[in-house]
Amino acid sequence: MRKIAIIGGSKGIGNAILNELSETHHVFNISRTAPDIPSSNVTHHSCDILTDNLPEIEELDGLVYCPGSINLKPVSRLHLDDFRNDFEINVVGAVKTVQKYLPQLKKGTNPSIVLFSTVASKLGMPFHASVAASKSAVEGLVKSLGAEFAPTIRVNAIAPTVTDTQLASKLLRNEKMIENMIERHPLKKFLNPEEVASTAQFLLSDKAASFSGQVFEMDCGIVSFKI
Numbered sequence: 008m009r010k011i012a013i014i015g016g017s018k019g020i021g022n023a024i025l026n027e028l029s030e031t032h033h034v035f036n037i038s039r040t041a042p043d044i045p046s047s048n049v050t051h052h053s054c055d056i057l058t059d060n061l062p063e064i065e066e067l068d069g070l071v072y073c074p075g076s077i078n079l080k081p082v083s084r085l086h087l088d089d090f091r092n093d094f095e096i097n098v099v100g101a102v103k104t105v106q107k108y109l110p111q112l113k114k115g116t117n118p119s120i121v122l123f124s125t126v127a128s129k130l131g132m133p134f135h136a137s138v139a140a141s142k143s144a145v146e147g148l149v150k151s152l153g154a155e156f157a158p159t160i161r162v163n164a165i166a167p168t169v170t171d172t173q174l175a176s177k178l179l180r181n182e183k184m185i186e187n188m189i190e191r192h193p194l195k196k197f198l199n200p201e202e203v204a205s206t207a208q209f210l211l212s213d214k215a216a217s218f219s220g221q222v223f224e225m226d227c228g229i230v231s232f233k234i
């Protein structure tokens with residue numbers, strides 16, 4: 008059974024990934040709160056990635072880093088600490104995790120790392136300066152680490168548009184906002200966590216053996232099309 012560490016499997020997209028993987032993999036979940044999944048294939052470690060030491064895990068074949076932020080404000084209202092905090096959770100946390108588990112991943116079976124960006128790295132949108140800066144750094148990491156770890160460890164990112172999770176709840180607070188969000192996207196939909204989880208599961212699997220250094224836009228058309 009392959010062994011995968013998920014940072015942030017208690018909620019949202021990470022939780023959907025954990026749900027899918029726990030049927031066929033052993034999953035080590037690392038988050039501040041425990042996931043509500045009664046499976047003997049899941050080991051939970053309570054840890055705040057910003058302040059705590061990561062737990063020891065002996066063997067790993069894959070790593071998914073989910074913590075992130077959606078901190079949307081006009082740049083005049085974004086404090087420098089907003090930029091620093093977004094960089095810490097999106098970038099430094101991912102680097103800390105990769106550094107910690109690199110020895111185990113190097114010894115893993117066809118190991119794969121999955122990080123998360125956002126459509127806001129490619130599509131300029133007002134009020135996204137801080138998150139766009141941090142997630143663009145994540146995309147830089149994917150390129151650099153993908154090259155550094157080739158041919159042993161594959162590194163990719165998923166860049167989702169709005170996904171129906173707690174993190175995006177402010178963007179989807181009522182029927183009108185939900186309708187507007189659907190209408191903004193050329194495919195007339197936004198994402199649910201399960202479909203993002205399916206892409207992550209693919210990238211962790213041997214079916215994605217030829218992909219590294221890639222950012223997979225799950226954009227429902229919003230970056231790709233002007234209709």
Ligand SMILES: NC(=O)c1ccc[n+]([C@@H]2O[C@H](COP(=O)([O-])OP(=O)(O)OC[C@H]3O[C@@H](n4cnc5c(N)ncnc54)[C@H](OP(=O)(O)O)[C@@H]3O)[C@@H](O)[C@H]2O)c1
Pocket residue numbers: 014015016017018019020021022037038039040041054055056057072073074075076077123124125126166167168169170171172173174175
């Ligand atoms: N949702 C969207 O619309 C959207 C759009 C574009 C990109 N993304 C990106 O996709 C990724 C997943 O998003 P999501 O919506 O699933 O997020 P979410 O619902 O906020 O879930 C984040 C997960 O990370 C964990 N986490 C957060 N801070 C942590 C910390 N300091 N230490 C340890 N664990 C921590 C949380 O667990 P605990 O609270 O239990 O610690 C939770 O399990 C993020 O990188 C996000 O930026 C999301």
